[in-house]
Amino acid sequence: MRDVCIIGVGMNDWGELWDLSLRTIWTQAALAALADAGVDKVDAMTVGCMSGGLFVGQEHLGALLADELGMAGIPATRVESACASGGVALRTGFLEVASGLADVVLVTGVEKMTDCSNDEATAALATAADQEWEVFPGATFPGLYAMMARAHMAAFGTTREQMAMVAVKNHANGIHNPHAQYRRAVTVDEVLNGTMVADPLTVLSCSPITDGAAAVVLSDKETARRLAKGRPLVRIAGVGLATDRMALHNRADLTALNAVTAAAQKAYAMAGVTPEAIQVAEVHDCFTIAEIMIIEALGFVPRGQGGPATAAGETGLGGRIPVNPSGGLKSKGHPVGATGVAQAVEVTLQLRGEAGARQVAGARIGLTQNMGGTGASSVVHVLEVIP
Amino acid sequence: MTTPSAARLTREYPARYRLEGARCLACGEILYPRRLVCPACGAREFAVHRLSSHGVVKTFTVIHVAGSAFKHQVPYILAVVALEGGGTLTCELTDLVDQQPEIGMPVELQFRRIQEDGEAGVIAYGHKAVPR
Numbered sequence: 001m002r003d004v005c006i007i008g009v010g011m012n013d014w015g016e017l018w019d020l021s022l023r024t025i026w027t028q029a030a031l032a033a034l035a036d037a038g039v040d041k042v043d044a045m046t047v048g049c050m051s052g053g054l055f056v057g058q059e060h061l062g063a064l065l066a067d068e069l070g071m072a073g074i075p076a077t078r079v080e081s082a083c084a085s086g087g088v089a090l091r092t093g094f095l096e097v098a099s100g101l102a103d104v105v106l107v108t109g110v111e112k113m114t115d116c117s118n119d120e121a122t123a124a125l126a127t128a129a130d131q132e133w134e135v136f137p138g139a140t141f142p143g144l145y146a147m148m149a150r151a152h153m154a155a156f157g158t159t160r161e162q163m164a165m166v167a168v169k170n171h172a173n174g175i176h177n178p179h180a181q182y183r184r185a186v187t188v189d190e191v192l193n194g195t196m197v198a199d200p201l202t203v204l205s206c207s208p209i210t211d212g213a214a215a216v217v218l219s220d221k222e223t224a225r226r227l228a229k230g231r232p233l234v235r236i237a238g239v240g241l242a243t244d245r246m247a248l249h250n251r252a253d254l255t256a257l258n259a260v261t262a263a264a265q266k267a268y269a270m271a272g273v274t275p276e277a278i279q280v281a282e283v284h285d286c287f288t289i290a291e292i293m294i295i296e297a298l299g300f301v302p303r304g305q306g307g308p309a310t311a312a313g314e315t316g317l318g319g320r321i322p323v324n325p326s327g328g329l330k331s332k333g334h335p336v337g338a339t340g341v342a343q344a345v346e347v348t349l350q351l352r353g354e355a356g357a358r359q360v361a362g363a364r365i366g367l368t369q370n371m372g373g374t375g376a377s378s379v380v381h382v383l384e385v386i387p
Numbered sequence: 388m389t390t391p392s393a394a395r396l397t398r399e400y401p402a403r404y405r406l407e408g409a410r411c412l413a414c415g416e417i418l419y420p421r422r423l424v425c426p427a428c429g430a431r432e433f434a435v436h437r438l439s440s441h442g443v444v445k446t447f448t449v450i451h452v453a454g455s456a457f458k459h460q461v462p463y464i465l466a467v468v469a470l471e472g473g474g475t476l477t478c479e480l481t482d483l484v485d486q487q488p489e490i491g492m493p494v495e496l497q498f499r500r501i502q503e504d505g506e507a508g509v510i511a512y513g514h515k516a517v518p519r
Contacts, residue, residue, distance in 0.1 A: 021461070035456075119455045126454060133420070134398065136391065137478045137501060137513060138450070138457050143465050146448035154490050199449040245426065249467045249475040254446055
Protein backbone atom coordinates (compact mmCIF):
# COMPACT_ATOMS: atom_id res chain seq x y z
CA MET A 1 0.00 0.00 0.00
CA ARG A 2 1.13 3.55 -0.74
CA ASP A 3 1.38 6.21 1.96
CA VAL A 4 -1.68 8.48 2.01
CA CYS A 5 -1.54 12.11 3.15
CA ILE A 6 -4.17 14.72 3.96
CA ILE A 7 -3.20 17.74 1.88
CA GLY A 8 -6.23 19.98 2.28
CA VAL A 9 -9.08 20.51 4.74
CA GLY A 10 -12.23 22.61 4.81
CA MET A 11 -15.68 22.94 6.31
CA ASN A 12 -18.51 25.47 6.33
CA ASP A 13 -19.91 27.25 9.38
CA TRP A 14 -22.24 24.67 10.95
CA GLY A 15 -25.68 25.42 12.31
CA GLU A 16 -29.33 25.69 11.33
CA LEU A 17 -28.75 27.01 7.83
CA TRP A 18 -32.23 27.71 6.52
CA ASP A 19 -30.89 29.91 3.71
CA LEU A 20 -28.52 27.27 2.32
CA SER A 21 -29.21 23.95 0.56
CA LEU A 22 -27.40 20.62 0.92
CA ARG A 23 -25.59 21.15 -2.36
CA THR A 24 -24.50 24.66 -1.41
CA ILE A 25 -23.06 23.80 2.01
CA TRP A 26 -21.35 20.76 0.50
CA THR A 27 -19.78 22.87 -2.25
CA GLN A 28 -18.59 25.47 0.29
CA ALA A 29 -16.71 22.78 2.20
CA ALA A 30 -15.33 21.11 -0.93
CA LEU A 31 -14.05 24.40 -2.35
CA ALA A 32 -12.41 25.28 0.98
CA ALA A 33 -10.55 21.94 1.06
CA LEU A 34 -9.44 22.21 -2.58
CA ALA A 35 -8.17 25.76 -1.98
CA ASP A 36 -6.33 24.64 1.16
CA ALA A 37 -4.70 21.81 -0.81
CA GLY A 38 -3.88 24.02 -3.76
CA VAL A 39 -5.49 21.71 -6.33
CA ASP A 40 -8.33 22.40 -8.76
CA LYS A 41 -9.03 18.90 -9.96
CA VAL A 42 -9.20 15.46 -8.38
CA ASP A 43 -9.18 11.89 -9.68
CA ALA A 44 -12.21 10.79 -7.67
CA MET A 45 -14.47 11.76 -4.78
CA THR A 46 -16.49 10.16 -2.00
CA VAL A 47 -19.51 11.61 -0.18
CA GLY A 48 -20.38 10.42 3.32
CA CYS A 49 -24.08 11.00 3.92
CA MET A 50 -26.44 9.08 6.18
CA SER A 51 -29.76 9.89 4.60
CA GLY A 52 -30.15 12.46 1.86
CA GLY A 53 -33.32 10.55 1.01
CA LEU A 54 -35.04 10.98 4.37
CA PHE A 55 -33.72 14.44 5.32
CA VAL A 56 -34.12 16.25 1.98
CA GLY A 57 -35.55 13.68 -0.44
CA GLN A 58 -32.38 13.48 -2.51
CA GLU A 59 -30.27 10.41 -3.26
CA HIS A 60 -27.59 9.88 -5.92
CA LEU A 61 -25.36 12.38 -4.20
CA GLY A 62 -22.13 11.28 -5.88
CA ALA A 63 -23.24 12.38 -9.31
CA LEU A 64 -25.23 15.39 -8.05
CA LEU A 65 -22.33 16.86 -6.10
CA ALA A 66 -19.61 16.09 -8.67
CA ASP A 67 -21.79 18.01 -11.13
CA GLU A 68 -22.30 20.83 -8.62
CA LEU A 69 -18.51 21.15 -8.28
CA GLY A 70 -18.08 21.38 -12.06
CA MET A 71 -16.47 17.94 -12.08
CA ALA A 72 -19.12 15.77 -13.79
CA GLY A 73 -17.19 12.89 -15.29
CA ILE A 74 -15.06 11.84 -12.29
CA PRO A 75 -15.79 8.66 -10.31
CA ALA A 76 -17.97 9.71 -7.37
CA THR A 77 -19.37 7.43 -4.67
CA ARG A 78 -21.83 8.05 -1.84
CA VAL A 79 -20.91 6.08 1.29
CA GLU A 80 -23.46 5.23 4.02
CA SER A 81 -22.81 3.82 7.44
CA ALA A 82 -25.29 5.83 9.53
CA CYS A 83 -23.49 8.38 11.73
CA ALA A 84 -20.17 6.80 10.72
CA SER A 85 -20.75 7.62 7.04
CA GLY A 86 -18.10 10.36 7.03
CA GLY A 87 -15.41 8.22 8.65
CA VAL A 88 -16.17 5.36 6.30
CA ALA A 89 -16.03 7.77 3.32
CA LEU A 90 -12.54 8.75 4.53
CA ARG A 91 -11.53 5.09 4.67
CA THR A 92 -12.92 4.59 1.15
CA GLY A 93 -10.86 7.51 -0.15
CA PHE A 94 -7.81 6.19 1.70
CA LEU A 95 -8.19 2.83 -0.06
CA GLU A 96 -8.41 4.51 -3.47
CA VAL A 97 -5.12 6.37 -2.96
CA ALA A 98 -3.34 3.56 -1.08
CA SER A 99 -4.18 1.08 -3.83
CA GLY A 100 -2.88 3.35 -6.57
CA LEU A 101 -6.30 3.59 -8.19
CA ALA A 102 -6.16 7.38 -7.76
CA ASP A 103 -3.54 9.96 -6.77
CA VAL A 104 -5.79 12.73 -5.51
CA VAL A 105 -9.20 12.06 -3.92
CA LEU A 106 -11.70 14.52 -2.47
CA VAL A 107 -13.34 13.01 0.64
CA THR A 108 -16.46 14.78 1.84
CA GLY A 109 -19.33 14.45 4.27
CA VAL A 110 -22.62 16.29 4.42
CA GLU A 111 -25.99 16.26 6.14
CA LYS A 112 -28.82 18.76 5.79
CA MET A 113 -31.08 18.03 8.76
CA THR A 114 -33.27 21.11 9.25
CA ASP A 115 -35.29 21.06 6.02
CA CYS A 116 -37.66 18.52 7.61
CA SER A 117 -39.66 18.61 10.85
CA ASN A 118 -38.13 17.53 14.14
CA ASP A 119 -40.31 14.40 14.07
CA GLU A 120 -39.07 13.52 10.60
CA ALA A 121 -35.45 14.11 11.63
CA THR A 122 -35.91 11.96 14.74
CA ALA A 123 -37.42 9.19 12.61
CA ALA A 124 -34.60 9.44 10.07
CA LEU A 125 -31.96 9.18 12.80
CA ALA A 126 -33.76 6.19 14.32
CA THR A 127 -33.13 4.23 11.11
CA ALA A 128 -29.57 3.78 12.42
CA ALA A 129 -31.05 1.41 15.04
CA ASP A 130 -32.88 -1.87 14.36
CA GLN A 131 -36.24 -0.68 13.04
CA GLU A 132 -38.06 -3.97 13.64
CA TRP A 133 -36.79 -4.93 17.09
CA GLU A 134 -35.71 -1.68 18.76
CA VAL A 135 -37.65 1.21 17.21
CA PHE A 136 -40.97 -0.67 16.76
CA PRO A 137 -41.41 -1.30 20.52
CA GLY A 138 -40.61 2.33 21.36
CA ALA A 139 -36.87 2.98 21.35
CA THR A 140 -35.48 6.38 20.44
CA PHE A 141 -31.81 7.08 19.86
CA PRO A 142 -31.32 8.98 23.10
CA GLY A 143 -33.29 6.16 24.78
CA LEU A 144 -30.82 3.52 23.63
CA TYR A 145 -27.83 5.58 24.83
CA ALA A 146 -29.67 6.28 28.07
CA MET A 147 -29.95 2.52 28.62
CA MET A 148 -26.19 2.21 28.00
CA ALA A 149 -25.66 5.03 30.52
CA ARG A 150 -27.80 3.24 33.13
CA ALA A 151 -25.83 0.03 32.64
CA HIS A 152 -22.53 1.95 32.94
CA MET A 153 -23.72 3.72 36.09
CA ALA A 154 -24.75 0.40 37.65
CA ALA A 155 -21.54 -1.41 36.69
CA PHE A 156 -18.97 1.28 37.50
CA GLY A 157 -20.65 3.94 39.62
CA THR A 158 -20.50 6.51 36.83
CA THR A 159 -22.45 9.61 37.90
CA ARG A 160 -24.70 12.14 36.20
CA GLU A 161 -22.20 14.85 37.18
CA GLN A 162 -19.31 13.00 35.49
CA MET A 163 -21.37 12.64 32.32
CA ALA A 164 -22.30 16.33 32.45
CA MET A 165 -18.59 17.19 32.58
CA VAL A 166 -18.24 15.86 29.01
CA ALA A 167 -20.70 18.51 27.81
CA VAL A 168 -19.07 21.22 29.92
CA LYS A 169 -15.60 20.41 28.53
CA ASN A 170 -16.66 20.15 24.91
CA HIS A 171 -18.67 23.38 25.00
CA ALA A 172 -15.67 25.12 26.59
CA ASN A 173 -13.54 23.93 23.66
CA GLY A 174 -16.13 24.80 21.03
CA ILE A 175 -16.08 28.47 22.02
CA HIS A 176 -12.72 28.64 20.23
CA ASN A 177 -13.96 26.96 17.03
CA PRO A 178 -15.26 29.52 14.50
CA HIS A 179 -17.17 26.79 12.62
CA ALA A 180 -19.00 25.42 15.70
CA GLN A 181 -22.81 25.54 15.98
CA TYR A 182 -23.03 26.33 19.71
CA ARG A 183 -20.13 28.53 20.76
CA ARG A 184 -21.16 29.00 24.35
CA ALA A 185 -20.20 27.57 27.72
CA VAL A 186 -22.55 25.36 29.69
CA THR A 187 -22.37 24.48 33.39
CA VAL A 188 -22.89 21.16 35.14
CA ASP A 189 -26.11 22.57 36.66
CA GLU A 190 -27.45 23.61 33.26
CA VAL A 191 -26.79 20.14 31.88
CA LEU A 192 -28.33 18.34 34.86
CA ASN A 193 -31.38 20.62 35.10
CA GLY A 194 -32.16 20.76 31.40
CA THR A 195 -35.25 19.19 29.83
CA MET A 196 -35.16 15.42 30.30
CA VAL A 197 -34.96 13.54 26.99
CA ALA A 198 -34.36 9.97 28.14
CA ASP A 199 -33.38 9.57 31.76
CA PRO A 200 -30.50 10.14 32.67
CA LEU A 201 -29.82 12.12 29.46
CA THR A 202 -31.06 15.73 29.34
CA VAL A 203 -31.19 17.92 26.27
CA LEU A 204 -27.65 19.24 26.89
CA SER A 205 -26.41 15.64 27.16
CA CYS A 206 -27.30 15.15 23.48
CA SER A 207 -25.63 16.41 20.32
CA PRO A 208 -27.79 18.78 18.27
CA ILE A 209 -29.43 18.57 14.85
CA THR A 210 -27.16 20.39 12.41
CA ASP A 211 -26.69 21.38 8.79
CA GLY A 212 -23.06 21.04 7.82
CA ALA A 213 -20.40 19.72 5.49
CA ALA A 214 -16.69 18.95 5.71
CA ALA A 215 -14.03 17.92 3.21
CA VAL A 216 -10.43 16.73 3.06
CA VAL A 217 -8.18 16.17 0.06
CA LEU A 218 -6.06 13.01 0.10
CA SER A 219 -3.04 12.26 -2.05
CA ASP A 220 -0.06 9.96 -2.33
CA LYS A 221 3.08 11.10 -0.48
CA GLU A 222 4.97 12.38 -3.53
CA THR A 223 2.09 14.60 -4.60
CA ALA A 224 1.71 15.74 -0.99
CA ARG A 225 5.38 16.77 -0.79
CA ARG A 226 5.06 18.75 -3.99
CA LEU A 227 2.08 20.66 -2.61
CA ALA A 228 3.23 21.03 1.01
CA LYS A 229 4.14 24.74 0.79
CA GLY A 230 6.36 24.31 3.85
CA ARG A 231 3.52 22.97 6.02
CA PRO A 232 3.91 19.80 8.10
CA LEU A 233 2.97 16.69 6.13
CA VAL A 234 0.08 14.77 7.72
CA ARG A 235 -0.11 11.06 6.93
CA ILE A 236 -2.96 8.63 7.62
CA ALA A 237 -0.88 6.08 9.50
CA GLY A 238 -3.61 3.69 10.57
CA VAL A 239 -7.15 2.82 9.55
CA GLY A 240 -9.62 0.54 11.33
CA LEU A 241 -13.27 -0.27 10.71
CA ALA A 242 -15.30 -2.79 12.69
CA THR A 243 -18.89 -3.76 13.43
CA ASP A 244 -20.79 -5.11 16.44
CA ARG A 245 -24.19 -6.74 16.96
CA MET A 246 -26.69 -4.23 15.56
CA ALA A 247 -29.30 -4.24 18.33
CA LEU A 248 -28.10 -3.16 21.76
CA HIS A 249 -30.07 -5.98 23.44
CA ASN A 250 -28.08 -8.59 21.51
CA ARG A 251 -24.76 -7.53 23.08
CA ALA A 252 -23.53 -9.51 26.05
CA ASP A 253 -22.03 -6.42 27.73
CA LEU A 254 -24.08 -3.22 27.47
CA THR A 255 -21.23 -1.14 28.92
CA ALA A 256 -18.67 -1.95 26.20
CA LEU A 257 -18.27 -0.59 22.66
CA ASN A 258 -16.66 -3.62 21.04
CA ALA A 259 -16.57 -2.16 17.52
CA VAL A 260 -14.67 0.87 18.81
CA THR A 261 -12.09 -1.34 20.51
CA ALA A 262 -11.71 -3.57 17.45
CA ALA A 263 -11.43 -0.62 15.04
CA ALA A 264 -8.87 1.06 17.30
CA GLN A 265 -6.78 -2.09 17.62
CA LYS A 266 -6.60 -2.37 13.83
CA ALA A 267 -5.65 1.29 13.45
CA TYR A 268 -3.07 1.16 16.26
CA ALA A 269 -1.47 -2.00 14.80
CA MET A 270 -1.30 -0.50 11.32
CA ALA A 271 0.26 2.71 12.66
CA GLY A 272 2.59 0.80 14.99
CA VAL A 273 1.45 2.77 18.06
CA THR A 274 -0.24 2.18 21.41
CA PRO A 275 -3.01 4.34 22.94
CA GLU A 276 -0.39 6.08 25.09
CA ALA A 277 1.15 7.60 21.94
CA ILE A 278 -2.00 9.53 21.00
CA GLN A 279 -1.67 13.23 21.84
CA VAL A 280 -5.03 14.54 20.62
CA ALA A 281 -8.30 12.81 19.73
CA GLU A 282 -11.61 13.69 18.14
CA VAL A 283 -14.25 11.17 19.22
CA HIS A 284 -17.97 10.57 18.61
CA ASP A 285 -19.65 12.24 21.60
CA CYS A 286 -23.19 11.99 20.20
CA PHE A 287 -24.27 11.72 23.84
CA THR A 288 -22.19 12.50 26.91
CA ILE A 289 -22.12 8.84 27.97
CA ALA A 290 -20.74 7.94 24.54
CA GLU A 291 -17.51 9.88 25.11
CA ILE A 292 -17.01 8.18 28.46
CA MET A 293 -17.46 4.72 26.94
CA ILE A 294 -15.31 5.60 23.90
CA ILE A 295 -12.26 6.80 25.83
CA GLU A 296 -12.40 3.46 27.66
CA ALA A 297 -12.81 1.47 24.43
CA LEU A 298 -9.89 3.34 22.82
CA GLY A 299 -7.64 2.42 25.77
CA PHE A 300 -7.08 6.03 26.92
CA VAL A 301 -8.36 5.11 30.39
CA PRO A 302 -9.09 1.75 32.10
CA ARG A 303 -12.57 0.18 31.83
CA GLY A 304 -15.01 1.97 34.08
CA GLN A 305 -12.73 4.98 34.62
CA GLY A 306 -14.12 7.20 31.85
CA GLY A 307 -16.28 9.18 34.25
CA PRO A 308 -13.66 9.89 36.94
CA ALA A 309 -10.99 10.65 34.28
CA THR A 310 -13.31 13.20 32.64
CA ALA A 311 -14.17 14.81 35.98
CA ALA A 312 -10.44 15.00 36.81
CA GLY A 313 -9.76 16.97 33.63
CA GLU A 314 -7.62 14.30 31.96
CA THR A 315 -9.42 14.82 28.63
CA GLY A 316 -9.55 18.62 28.75
CA LEU A 317 -7.30 20.99 26.79
CA GLY A 318 -4.03 20.83 28.71
CA GLY A 319 -4.99 17.46 30.19
CA ARG A 320 -3.17 14.16 29.76
CA ILE A 321 -5.06 13.28 26.55
CA PRO A 322 -7.14 16.17 25.15
CA VAL A 323 -10.37 14.83 23.62
CA ASN A 324 -12.58 16.85 21.27
CA PRO A 325 -10.68 20.15 21.17
CA SER A 326 -13.00 21.14 18.27
CA GLY A 327 -15.98 21.11 20.64
CA GLY A 328 -16.97 17.63 19.55
CA LEU A 329 -20.40 16.72 18.30
CA LYS A 330 -21.86 18.39 21.40
CA SER A 331 -20.77 21.96 20.66
CA LYS A 332 -19.55 21.92 17.05
CA GLY A 333 -22.74 20.14 15.92
CA HIS A 334 -23.53 16.76 14.42
CA PRO A 335 -24.55 16.79 10.76
CA VAL A 336 -24.28 13.03 10.84
CA GLY A 337 -22.63 12.28 7.48
CA ALA A 338 -20.17 15.16 7.86
CA THR A 339 -18.99 14.38 11.38
CA GLY A 340 -16.35 11.75 10.57
CA VAL A 341 -14.75 14.00 7.94
CA ALA A 342 -14.82 17.05 10.21
CA GLN A 343 -12.92 15.04 12.83
CA ALA A 344 -10.12 14.57 10.28
CA VAL A 345 -10.25 18.31 9.49
CA GLU A 346 -9.71 19.12 13.18
CA VAL A 347 -6.91 16.63 13.82
CA THR A 348 -5.10 17.78 10.66
CA LEU A 349 -5.28 21.40 11.85
CA GLN A 350 -4.00 20.29 15.27
CA LEU A 351 -1.06 18.40 13.75
CA ARG A 352 -0.20 21.35 11.53
CA GLY A 353 -0.30 23.66 14.58
CA GLU A 354 -3.10 25.73 13.00
CA ALA A 355 -5.84 25.21 15.62
CA GLY A 356 -5.55 28.65 17.24
CA ALA A 357 -6.83 29.05 20.81
CA ARG A 358 -7.80 25.36 21.02
CA GLN A 359 -4.35 24.12 19.85
CA VAL A 360 -2.95 21.11 21.71
CA ALA A 361 0.68 22.18 22.08
CA GLY A 362 3.16 20.13 20.08
CA ALA A 363 0.72 17.45 18.90
CA ARG A 364 2.43 15.14 16.39
CA ILE A 365 0.08 12.14 16.45
CA GLY A 366 -3.69 12.17 16.72
CA LEU A 367 -6.75 9.99 16.36
CA THR A 368 -10.30 10.23 15.01
CA GLN A 369 -13.12 7.91 16.10
CA ASN A 370 -16.52 7.98 14.41
CA MET A 371 -19.40 5.56 15.00
CA GLY A 372 -22.80 4.60 13.71
CA GLY A 373 -25.93 3.67 15.61
CA THR A 374 -25.31 2.58 19.18
CA GLY A 375 -21.81 1.54 18.13
CA ALA A 376 -22.71 -1.18 15.61
CA SER A 377 -20.15 0.45 13.28
CA SER A 378 -17.00 2.27 14.28
CA VAL A 379 -14.13 3.66 12.25
CA VAL A 380 -10.82 4.89 13.67
CA HIS A 381 -7.99 6.74 11.92
CA VAL A 382 -4.53 7.48 13.34
CA LEU A 383 -2.93 10.60 11.83
CA GLU A 384 0.71 11.61 12.24
CA VAL A 385 3.14 14.29 11.14
CA ILE A 386 5.88 12.84 8.95
CA PRO A 387 9.23 14.38 7.99
CA MET B 388 -42.48 6.88 12.64
CA THR B 389 -45.45 5.48 10.86
CA THR B 390 -46.91 2.13 11.83
CA PRO B 391 -45.27 -0.66 9.81
CA SER B 392 -47.12 -1.95 6.74
CA ALA B 393 -49.69 -4.74 7.02
CA ALA B 394 -47.38 -7.07 5.09
CA ARG B 395 -44.51 -6.48 7.47
CA LEU B 396 -46.69 -6.93 10.54
CA THR B 397 -48.01 -10.20 9.14
CA ARG B 398 -44.47 -11.49 8.52
CA GLU B 399 -43.61 -10.70 12.11
CA TYR B 400 -46.65 -12.38 13.71
CA PRO B 401 -44.85 -15.55 14.88
CA ALA B 402 -42.21 -13.60 16.77
CA ARG B 403 -44.39 -10.73 17.98
CA TYR B 404 -47.58 -12.63 18.84
CA ARG B 405 -46.24 -16.00 19.95
CA LEU B 406 -42.72 -15.03 21.07
CA GLU B 407 -41.33 -17.56 18.61
CA GLY B 408 -37.59 -17.61 18.22
CA ALA B 409 -35.12 -20.30 17.32
CA ARG B 410 -32.62 -22.54 19.10
CA CYS B 411 -29.40 -23.26 17.20
CA LEU B 412 -29.03 -27.03 16.85
CA ALA B 413 -25.23 -26.72 16.82
CA CYS B 414 -24.51 -24.45 19.80
CA GLY B 415 -27.82 -23.94 21.60
CA GLU B 416 -27.88 -20.14 21.10
CA ILE B 417 -31.37 -18.69 21.41
CA LEU B 418 -32.26 -16.32 18.57
CA TYR B 419 -35.13 -13.84 18.73
CA PRO B 420 -36.48 -13.45 16.16
CA ARG B 421 -35.38 -16.42 14.08
CA ARG B 422 -32.88 -15.83 11.28
CA LEU B 423 -30.99 -17.91 8.74
CA VAL B 424 -27.50 -17.93 10.29
CA CYS B 425 -26.58 -18.35 13.96
CA PRO B 426 -24.74 -15.19 15.08
CA ALA B 427 -22.85 -17.17 17.72
CA CYS B 428 -21.50 -20.10 15.67
CA GLY B 429 -22.53 -19.64 12.02
CA ALA B 430 -24.64 -22.81 11.86
CA ARG B 431 -27.83 -22.81 9.80
CA GLU B 432 -30.09 -25.41 11.39
CA PHE B 433 -32.56 -24.49 14.08
CA ALA B 434 -35.52 -25.74 16.08
CA VAL B 435 -38.45 -23.45 16.83
CA HIS B 436 -38.04 -22.10 20.36
CA ARG B 437 -40.85 -20.41 22.26
CA LEU B 438 -39.35 -17.77 24.57
CA SER B 439 -40.12 -17.82 28.26
CA SER B 440 -42.34 -14.93 29.31
CA HIS B 441 -40.31 -14.53 32.52
CA GLY B 442 -37.16 -12.47 32.67
CA VAL B 443 -35.27 -9.67 34.38
CA VAL B 444 -34.52 -6.05 33.50
CA LYS B 445 -30.92 -5.66 32.26
CA THR B 446 -31.18 -1.89 31.81
CA PHE B 447 -33.88 0.74 31.35
CA THR B 448 -34.63 4.39 30.69
CA VAL B 449 -37.60 6.70 31.05
CA ILE B 450 -38.31 8.27 27.67
CA HIS B 451 -39.63 11.84 27.82
CA VAL B 452 -39.15 12.82 24.17
CA ALA B 453 -40.55 10.19 21.80
CA GLY B 454 -41.09 9.53 18.12
CA SER B 455 -44.52 10.38 16.70
CA ALA B 456 -45.99 6.89 17.27
CA PHE B 457 -45.27 7.07 21.02
CA LYS B 458 -45.71 10.78 21.73
CA HIS B 459 -49.05 10.32 23.45
CA GLN B 460 -47.47 7.90 25.92
CA VAL B 461 -44.62 9.97 27.39
CA PRO B 462 -43.12 9.51 29.83
CA TYR B 463 -42.78 5.76 29.40
CA ILE B 464 -40.21 3.22 30.50
CA LEU B 465 -38.17 1.29 27.94
CA ALA B 466 -36.09 -1.71 29.02
CA VAL B 467 -33.80 -4.44 27.81
CA VAL B 468 -35.18 -7.70 29.21
CA ALA B 469 -33.19 -10.94 29.45
CA LEU B 470 -35.51 -13.97 29.46
CA GLU B 471 -35.18 -17.18 31.43
CA GLY B 472 -33.74 -19.88 29.20
CA GLY B 473 -32.26 -17.37 26.74
CA GLY B 474 -33.23 -14.52 24.46
CA THR B 475 -33.18 -10.77 25.06
CA LEU B 476 -35.42 -8.05 23.73
CA THR B 477 -36.18 -4.36 23.94
CA CYS B 478 -39.70 -3.53 25.14
CA GLU B 479 -41.73 -1.20 27.28
CA LEU B 480 -41.89 -1.76 31.02
CA THR B 481 -45.33 -0.82 32.29
CA ASP B 482 -47.97 -1.22 35.03
CA LEU B 483 -45.62 -0.10 37.81
CA VAL B 484 -47.64 0.90 40.87
CA ASP B 485 -45.73 2.65 43.68
CA GLN B 486 -42.60 1.05 42.31
CA GLN B 487 -39.47 2.42 40.64
CA PRO B 488 -37.90 0.55 37.73
CA GLU B 489 -34.56 -1.03 38.55
CA ILE B 490 -31.91 -3.23 37.02
CA GLY B 491 -32.51 -6.86 38.05
CA MET B 492 -36.28 -6.37 38.50
CA PRO B 493 -38.17 -9.63 37.74
CA VAL B 494 -40.72 -9.09 34.96
CA GLU B 495 -43.26 -10.99 32.90
CA LEU B 496 -44.03 -10.35 29.22
CA GLN B 497 -47.67 -9.64 28.40
CA PHE B 498 -49.42 -9.32 25.04
CA ARG B 499 -50.28 -5.65 24.51
CA ARG B 500 -51.15 -3.05 21.91
CA ILE B 501 -47.91 -1.36 20.75
CA GLN B 502 -48.77 1.10 17.98
CA GLU B 503 -52.05 2.27 16.44
CA ASP B 504 -53.38 3.24 13.07
CA GLY B 505 -50.50 4.45 10.97
CA GLU B 506 -50.52 4.70 7.19
CA ALA B 507 -51.65 1.07 6.93
CA GLY B 508 -54.64 1.59 9.22
CA VAL B 509 -53.80 -1.41 11.34
CA ILE B 510 -53.14 -1.84 15.03
CA ALA B 511 -49.80 -3.38 15.88
CA TYR B 512 -49.53 -5.72 18.85
CA GLY B 513 -46.56 -7.18 20.63
CA HIS B 514 -45.26 -7.67 24.15
CA LYS B 515 -44.58 -5.37 27.07
CA ALA B 516 -42.97 -6.25 30.37
CA VAL B 517 -44.78 -5.86 33.69
CA PRO B 518 -43.47 -6.50 37.22
CA ARG B 519 -44.02 -10.02 38.59
